[in-house]
Amino acid sequence: MKLHNYFRSSASFRVRIALELKGLAYDYLPVHLVKGEHKSERYAAVSPSGLVPALETDSGEVIGQSMAIIEYLDETHPEPPLLPKDPLGRARVRALAQLIACEIHPLNNLRVLKYLVRDMKVTEEAKNTWYRHWVRSGLEAYEAELQRLPASTFSFGDTPSLADCCLVPQIFNGKRFDVDFSGLPRTMAAFDACMKLPAFQRAQPSNCPDNEG
Amino acid sequence: MKLHNYFRSSASFRVRIALELKGLAYDYLPVHLVKGEHKSERYAAVSPSGLVPALETDSGEVIGQSMAIIEYLDETHPEPPLLPKDPLGRARVRALAQLIACEIHPLNNLRVLKYLVRDMKVTEEAKNTWYRHWVRSGLEAYEAELQRLPASTFSFGDTPSLADCCLVPQIFNGKRFDVDFSGLPRTMAAFDACMKLPAFQRAQPSNCPDNEG
Incomplete structure (x- = not known):
């Protein structure tokens, strides 16, 4: 997996925590928000909404929005769970x-x-x-x-x-x-x-x- | 179920749609945001964060945040589903x-x-x-x-x-x-x-x- 993210982005940080809690290895791909890299054509090809973070799965699908990414990780890699069962x-x-x-x-x-x-x-x-x-x-x-x-x-x-x-x-x-x-x-x-x-x-x-x- | 909500609140409207899509009956309890009723002591007893909407289940549990409420409805009343299976x-x-x-x-x-x-x-x-x-x-x-x-x-x-x-x-x-x-x-x-x-x-x-x- 690859994570397009920025060190100081809170939403990116959320996903990094989830990946670490689940012990999942990932490539760290920096997108410099202050320099406006998220508005580049290159990044639009990754994330149409131009938002950070974006998770790129091993099959090349790109998922945006940190909470959606974390629930996806929880459904595809259930241990340890990040949501209760009930x-x-x-x-x-x-x-x-x-x-x-x-x-x-x-x-x-x-x-x-x-x-x-x-x-x-x-x-x-x-x-x-x-x-x-x-x-x-x-x-x-x-x-x-x-x-x-x-x-x-x-x-x-x-x-x-x-x-x-x-x-x-x-x-x-x-x-x-x-x-x-x-x-x-x-x-x-x-x-x-x-x-x-x-x-x-x-x-x-x-x-x-x-x-x- | 009871829904504490306000006619003009977008977040309340989201939950009303989900309840209607699932055909679930509910009591409509208005909380007048412009009059500040969400900041009253009475409402704090319902919703500690003072936010609208809040869903009160038949067992008296109160759930806040519209997307969390809708996922709860989807998990407890799965038909028709509001999320895909994969x-x-x-x-x-x-x-x-x-x-x-x-x-x-x-x-x-x-x-x-x-x-x-x-x-x-x-x-x-x-x-x-x-x-x-x-x-x-x-x-x-x-x-x-x-x-x-x-x-x-x-x-x-x-x-x-x-x-x-x-x-x-x-x-x-x-x-x-x-x-x-x-x-x-x-x-x-x-x-x-x-x-x-x-x-x-x-x-x-x-x-x-x-x-x-």
Whole structure:
């Protein structure tokens, strides 16, 4: 398999974690988002939507969207599972993942921040306030959802799941912008539990070949 | 089952479509987003994250996030299926759904538009330009993905799927803001095919009990 991705892309990071958790080898193909490589003709031939990450299977099929990729990996390489077996548990994990992937991250990715500054002409300070607002309020919602679930080591249960694949990159991302993580005990405990695992460590941006520090 | 939702919420509309496609009866519980009812204590007891929609199962479990709810419905009421059986087909449908639910809709929902106007003090015109920019560029990405897939009646294949549950509300939403839908032949053909089906018609905002026109 080949993963078209970028070291600092949170969505790419999610997929790298899943690949590492499942012990799957892959070729790392960097797509430099800041240099606009995702908008090149070469990349359009890989991913028509021009989005990163994209997983290229051994038979040459290209799959986009990080959560769709992770579910594909989970269905084709079931061990260790990244979703529970029962429908309610699966819904809980997917809803947690989507709280990050549909409520927080879309507001904070590179093209949105660029639009705010270049097209809307908002100040750097207003952009950073926007950023922190959505990460903080989104993580408060995540924490509120965790608080109603039984005690667990990770976001859901005692093994890492799709939810943790989404949570960890969001925390990394928030740290770069000095987001306040206080008062989020279960969320940060899940993050800490993840970061003790070699799979999460190996997948992090600082270990990527295109890492620029 | 009970669905906590709002007639004009795109994410609520997605779930209503899925319930109608599967022929499942449900109680319609309106949560008025513009009046802030989702932020009430009463609703926090239902949905800790305060987001709409939320599905309350017959055993009293509450599930949030529209795509998670629809997958839950598909797993617990498999007919008619809203996802293909094979992993690659499932990944294609999920990726299309996420192109809308993770790339377009999060930038255009009520709380984000409110933040732009109230907190960032952008003009009404700049807000509308922002809105159209993300819907248009997102649908162009959707169209580009459809163009590489085999010919089909709906977004993927010849039966409606999770992708169509997400597409149709996004088009409704875009129409309210006069988005340009030209040059999106496969996308709009899928939309038209959906709107011929009674399930999509029944689920639309104008048929909701809390519809304000």
